[in-house]
Amino acid sequence: MINYIPILNILILILFSFIIIIVKNNKKVKFISLASNIFVFFLSIILARKVLTQNIITLSLGDPNNLLGIEFLISKPEAVIGLIFTFVMVMILWYSNFYLEKEVSENRISFFYLLINILLASLLGVIYTNDLFNSYVFIEISTLSACGIIILKDKKENIKATIKYLIMSTIGSGLVLMAIAYIYSITGHLNISNIHEIIITNYQFHRNAVLIILGLFTVGLGIKSAVFPLHSWLPDAHSSAPTPASAVLSALVIKVYVFMLIKILFRMFSYEIVNSFIIMDIILLLGSMGMIFGSIMAIMQKELKRMVAYSSVAQMGYIVFGIGLGTISGTAIAIYHIIGHAVTKSSLFLISGLLIDKTGSKKIEDLKGIGKEMPFTLGLFTLGAFSMVGIPILPGFISKWYLSLTCIEVGRVPLILIILASSLLNVLYYFPIVINGYFGNDNLEGKIYKAKKIPFINLLPIILLVISMVVIGGMSYNLIGLFNI
Amino acid sequence: MERDIILKEIGKILIPLVQLFGIYVIINGHLSPGGGFSGGTILGTSLIIMHLIYGENFIKNLYSKKKLILIISISLIFYTLIKGYSFLSTELNLPHPPIGNPGNILSSGFILPLNIAVGLLVASIFYVIFSIFIRDEV
Numbered sequence: 013m014i015n016y017i018p019i020l021n022i023l024i025l026i027l028f029s030f031i032i033i034i035v036k037n038n039k040k041v042k043f044i045s046l047a048s049n050i051f052v053f054f055l056s057i058i059l060a061r062k063v064l065t066q067n068i069i070t071l072s073l074g075d076p077n078n079l080l081g082i083e084f085l086i087s088k089p090e091a092v093i094g095l096i097f098t099f100v101m102v103m104i105l106w107y108s109n110f111y112l113e114k115e116v117s118e119n120r121i122s123f124f125y126l127l128i129n130i131l132l133a134s135l136l137g138v139i140y141t142n143d144l145f146n147s148y149v150f151i152e153i154s155t156l157s158a159c160g161i162i163i164l165k166d167k168k169e170n171i172k173a174t175i176k177y178l179i180m181s182t183i184g185s186g187l188v189l190m191a192i193a194y195i196y197s198i199t200g201h202l203n204i205s206n207i208h209e210i211i212i213t214n215y216q217f218h219r220n221a222v223l224i225i226l227g228l229f230t231v232g233l234g235i236k237s238a239v240f241p242l243h244s245w246l247p248d249a250h251s252s253a254p255t256p257a258s259a260v261l262s263a264l265v266i267k268v269y270v271f272m273l274i275k276i277l278f279r280m281f282s283y284e285i286v287n288s289f290i291i292m293d294i295i296l297l298l299g300s301m302g303m304i305f306g307s308i309m310a311i312m313q314k315e316l317k318r319m320v321a322y323s324s325v326a327q328m329g330y331i332v333f334g335i336g337l338g339t340i341s342g343t344a345i346a347i348y349h350i351i352g353h354a355v356t357k358s359s360l361f362l363i364s365g366l367l368i369d370k371t372g373s374k375k376i377e378d379l380k381g382i383g384k385e386m387p388f389t390l391g392l393f394t395l396g397a398f399s400m401v402g403i404p405i406l407p408g409f410i411s412k413w414y415l416s417l418t419c420i421e422v423g424r425v426p427l428i429l430i431i432l433a434s435s436l437l438n439v440l441y442y443f444p445i446v447i448n449g450y451f452g453n454d455n456l457e458g459k460i461y462k463a464k465k466i467p468f469i470n471l472l473p474i475i476l477l478v479i480s481m482v483v484i485g486g487m488s489y490n491l492i493g494l495f496n497i
Numbered sequence: 498m499e500r501d502i503i504l505k506e507i508g509k510i511l512i513p514l515v516q517l518f519g520i521y522v523i524i525n526g527h528l529s530p531g532g533g534f535s536g537g538t539i540l541g542t543s544l545i546i547m548h549l550i551y552g553e554n555f556i557k558n559l560y561s562k563k564k565l566i567l568i569i570s571i572s573l574i575f576y577t578l579i580k581g582y583s584f585l586s587t588e589l590n591l592p593h594p595p596i597g598n599p600g601n602i603l604s605s606g607f608i609l610p611l612n613i614a615v616g617l618l619v620a621s622i623f624y625v626i627f628s629i630f631i632r633d634e635v
Contacts, residue, residue: 023581030573073584
């Protein structure tokens with residue numbers, strides 16, 4: 013029965029999302045949504061335990077002999093990513109149960125939970141599937157439901173941001189579909205493992221076509237995962253969405269597409285094929301540019317949520333950088349950073365939602381002296397910021413450290429300077445908030461200690477996220493060992 | 498707005514025929530060209546024509562917003578359950594409905610109930626989209 017957990021996860025989420033529409037009472041809606049997500053989280057734990065002991069699970073749907081190639085394949089990275097994503101989603105839903113009324117009108121709340129359930133189902137689908145066309149379908153579902161949760165707030169900026177996101181990600185999925193059509197016309201398969209078997213022997217005869225396919229996949233999935241020059245939709249969408257939605261978008265949605273890119277580059281093609289094309293150097297260049305320019309643009313922002321959103325662009329740069337190195341260890345660190353950043357960025361977004369709600373202002377400069385009024389909340393923010401900057405033990409440091417080691421391993425030592433510069437730039441935009449919040453006589457004047465305290469029970473999901481962040485940092489050696497694609 | 502009497506009388510004759518044809522396309526979907534989606538669009542069109550000829554109050558009494566959402570969600574839940582069962586049952590060797598004789602209406606297992614669910618869903622969604630464009634709500 014454990015083998016069927018991937019399909020059960022998706023079915024349960026979709027089933028409960030449709031039950032949510034019928035239920036009128038908002039409290040019941042919240043309960044149903046949270047309960048279904050917690051159930052899926054426990055199923056993911058069972059799945060991860062099974063995969064970690066047994067190595068790999070394949071599940072072919074509707075066809076025992078797998079002639080159609082419609083298949084789920086769960087190896088260790090998929091299982092761990094699925095586990096962490098469901099965990100983050102449970103925490104975000106817990107948080108939104110008491111927060112969402114502040115930003116979304118009463119009659120739209122059930123739509124949020126409906127869309128969140130469909131979104132998580134489609135994200136898990138993209139992670140688990142081993143079939144290109146199914147992954148395309150899941151990508152489309154996730155895009156549409158992501159647009160839905162941005163537009164829930166019904167303000168001018170939300171509509172503008174959603175239309176921008178919709179247009180850009182439609183272009184992205186169009187490119188992905190075109191790439192799938194190309195690869196199908198070359199190999200005659202849609203199953204990633206079957207394509208791998210054929211393309212590994214025949215790619216010399218189709219070098220140009222393979223290059224086009226690689227380019228289409230990189231740009232198409234790059235638009236959706238906000239790789240640097242294609243990121244322009246992200247700051248608007250992520251900063252204008254309701255806070256739980258921005259946490260979901262920034263922590264989970266953009267990661268899934270980059271993981272899909274990893275699967276395509278290294279599982280469908282292989283390290284050998286991919287490294288013989290110019291594409292890896294371009295991916296490396298895009299990653300480095302994202303690391304530097306994403307941070308520079310984050311420094312220039314005056315609004316808190318926009319700053320955190322631009323920081324996502326920089327952190328996506330790290331993931332793409334890890335892919336671009338084109339080695340097994342580089343990919344393992346990219347996957348590790350997907351997990352670490354999912355936990356860190358969701359907690360940062362949730363905290364900034366609380367800060368904005370309590371101070372009543374989106375601006376960073378109004379947060380001066382907030383450390384005296386909300387010491388514990390800002391303390392959690394500080395831990396997240398430490399991880400982003402790269403203080404040891406926390407996941408941000410681990411990925412920077414191993415990325416540098418991999419750079420030395422492949423003989424590209426100058427690239428370490430980019431990692432170093434990016435961390436220093438991260439300091440420039442995260443630390444002013446922390447320092448102005450806690451220190452400075454002018455800043456603290458007239459502020460009352462713990463005046464804007466938040467009940468402990470409301471902070472609990474964020475605390476759990478931060479604890480899991482530290483745990484992921486501490487277990488980094490074991491985790492990175494699992495991520496071999 | 499009061500419509501012409503000719504339109505109303507012709508509508509009384511033609512709309513049942515349109516609906517009958519839609520139901521035929523849905524139920525015959527596994528035997529001939531057509532199926533849930535195409536039959537559903539025909540049914541949805543008949544709802545739109547009713548709205549245009551007899552006014553919105555007529556159709557509001559027939560299908561209120563509550564009823565439409567109920568139809569949509571129940572057919573989706575039904576689809577998810579049946580399709581999920583058919584995914585799982587092939588692997589777990591659970592009982593299957595008989596395939597029957599090719600050419601009979603009651604044949605080919607799960608396809609007929611799935612087509613009916615899709616048809617109801619598509620018909621309701623078509624009317625919902627139309628009414629969102631007409632008066633900004635369902």
